[in-house]
Amino acid sequence: MTTMVDVARRAGVSVATVSHVLNETRPVRPSTRAAVLGAMDELGYTHNTLARSLVTSRTRSIGLAVSAISNPYFTEILQGVEAGALEAGYSLLIADPHDDPRHECKVVRLLHERRVDGMIVAPSAEPAEMVEYLGRRKVPTVFLDRLVGDGHDQVCAENTGPMRQLVEHLAGLGHTRIGLVAGLPGLSTTTERVEGYREGLRAHGLPFVPALLAGGNSEAAGAQDATRQLLAAAEPPTAIITANNAMTIGALRALRELGREVPRDTALACFDDFSWAELFTPRLTAIAQPSKDLGAAAVRLLLERLEEPDRPPRTVRLPCTFVHRTSCGCAEPAPPTRPAAPQAAQERNRTP
Numbered sequence: 019m020t021t022m023v024d025v026a027r028r029a030g031v032s033v034a035t036v037s038h039v040l041n042e043t044r045p046v047r048p049s050t051r052a053a054v055l056g057a058m059d060e061l062g063y064t065h066n067t068l069a070r071s072l073v074t075s076r077t078r079s080i081g082l083a084v085s086a087i088s089n090p091y092f093t094e095i096l097q098g099v100e101a102g103a104l105e106a107g108y109s110l111l112i113a114d115p116h117d118d119p120r121h122e123c124k125v126v127r128l129l130h131e132r133r134v135d136g137m138i139v140a141p142s143a144e145p146a147e148m149v150e151y152l153g154r155r156k157v158p159t160v161f162l163d164r165l166v167g168d169g170h171d172q173v174c175a176e177n178t179g180p181m182r183q184l185v186e187h188l189a190g191l192g193h194t195r196i197g198l199v200a201g202l203p204g205l206s207t208t209t210e211r212v213e214g215y216r217e218g219l220r221a222h223g224l225p226f227v228p229a230l231l232a233g234g235n236s237e238a239a240g241a242q243d244a245t246r247q248l249l250a251a252a253e254p255p256t257a258i259i260t261a262n263n264a265m266t267i268g269a270l271r272a273l274r275e276l277g278r279e280v281p282r283d284t285a286l287a288c289f290d291d292f293s294w295a296e297l298f299t300p301r302l303t304a305i306a307q308p309s310k311d312l313g314a315a316a317v318r319l320l321l322e323r324l325e326e327p328d329r330p331p332r333t334v335r336l337p338c339t340f341v342h343r344t345s346c347g348c349a350e351p352a353p354p355t356r357p358a359a360p361q362a363a364q365e366r367n368r369t370p
Contacts, residue, residue: 020063028057079109080320081129081137084162085117090292091263091309092140095162098313099138106321108135117202117236119144123151130157136320138162143204158323160316165206165333171323172333173316177210177289178217180305180338181259184287185218187303187340188257191347193285194224197248197255199265201236208236211261211289230255234265241268249276249284256284257346263290266302281347291341301343301350308336 022040026033031050038044039054046054057063080103084092096112103110111132115122119142126148129137136158141148145166152159160171188196198215201208216226229251234241241260245268248255260266266288273280280286280300288295291306315334322329344350 020061022063024061025054025057025063028061029053077133077135078107079111079132079134080317081126081132081134082110082112083115083122083125083129083137083139084112085115085140085142089264091290091307094309095140095313098310098315099317100313101310102314102317106317108317115140115142117142119147123148126151130155136160136324138316138320140164141166143202158320158327160320160323162316163207163312168333169331170333171319171331173312173319173336174206174333175307175312175336175338177207178214180340181211181214181261181289182218182221183214183340184259184289184303184305185215186221187342188259188285188287188346189218189222189224191257191285193255193257195227195230195253195255195257196224197230197232197258199232199234199241199244199248199258199260199269201234201261201265203233205236208261215259229253234260234268236262236264238264238268238271241265242272243268245269245272246276249273249278258284258286260286260288263288263292266290266304270298280345285347286345291339295341295343298345300345303343303346303348304341306339306341308338311336 022033022036026036029036031054035046035050036054038046039051080099082096082099084096100110111129111134113125113129115125122142122145126137126139130152137152138160139148140162141164149166149170160173162172163174165172165174185196196219198212200212212231215231219226230248232244232247234244241264244265245258248258249272258269260269266286269286270280273284273286278284287303289305291302291304295302295304315336319332319334342348
């Protein structure tokens with residue numbers, strides 16, 4: 019088996035220098051570092067990360083606790099976290115808390131017992147016990163997508179403004195009864211998106227009607243029931259907004275079951291875009307969140323915390339994008355017109 023002594027001999031340096039390159043315990047000249055890494059490649063040397071962790075008290079690993087990993091939104095966040103972690107030389111340990119506060123505490127504790135250097139957590143609707151556990155043990159942590167209050171490092175998308183934009187867009191098309199299928203109570207995303215919904219109504223002088231707000235619990239089945247509830251009202255909405263992509267699927271199922279065509283019978287817009295939204299007929303008007311960027315930003319914030327443990331906590335918000343398609347009732351945008359060729363080019367292309 020190749021050892022550090024073999025690497026040092028091939029690179030023409032001391033064993034201590036090889037150790038400094040591997041463990042980043044002292045600056046090493048770029049040329050010397052390149053020689054050591056080249057010797058490692060030639061000899062097929064594999065660094066013992068466990069031994070390194072005993073020396074440095076770091077495992078170069080990050081714990082990621084994110085619910086509903088099968089959800090395309092969180093899958094893209096995971097891709098952003100993974101890319102950022104790998105670029106910085108960290109590995110990931112991943113767990114799914116299932117949005118259950120008790121299970122959340124269990125998986126966070128298990129990740130902590132694996133000696134991760136820090137954690138990125140998408141908290142449940144009742145995160146107090148988990149937050150207290152991490153705080154008491156001073157585990158460097160970034161909360162992702164959902165906020166848990168001041169005093170913590172957090173990364174999330176803008177929620178209130180983009181939801182208001184969806185409401186104002188539908189109101190501008192003449193809709194005066196706009197329904198909302200809201201997410202799981204207790205989540206900051208749910209609270210902020212409901213506030214954006216109410217702001218959008220106020221901006222157009224429309225009253226808030228409690229019967230037009232139904233809870234979908236952030237899942238497809240709940241949204242299916244909520245959409246049925248909205249459309250069974252004495253005065254049903256002419257347009258519906260769903261507050262995440264899983265609930266969009268549930269709403270579409272309910273609309274299909276009830277024989278309601280989108281957007282002819284009920285206009286539809288959704289918070290969260292996803293890769294196959296273009297494939298629906300009609301194509302879904304949506305708010306697109308910067309999922310991968312959220313994941314990458316969470317890694318950056320955690321690495322900053324690891325380097326500066328005493329710096330003030332930060333909350334980072336990233337903007338969303340309004341994706342205008344046709345489920346809201348707008349006409350399909352015309353395809354771009356190909357510009358006419360300049361006269362000289364037309365002359366050259368004529369057949370003699």
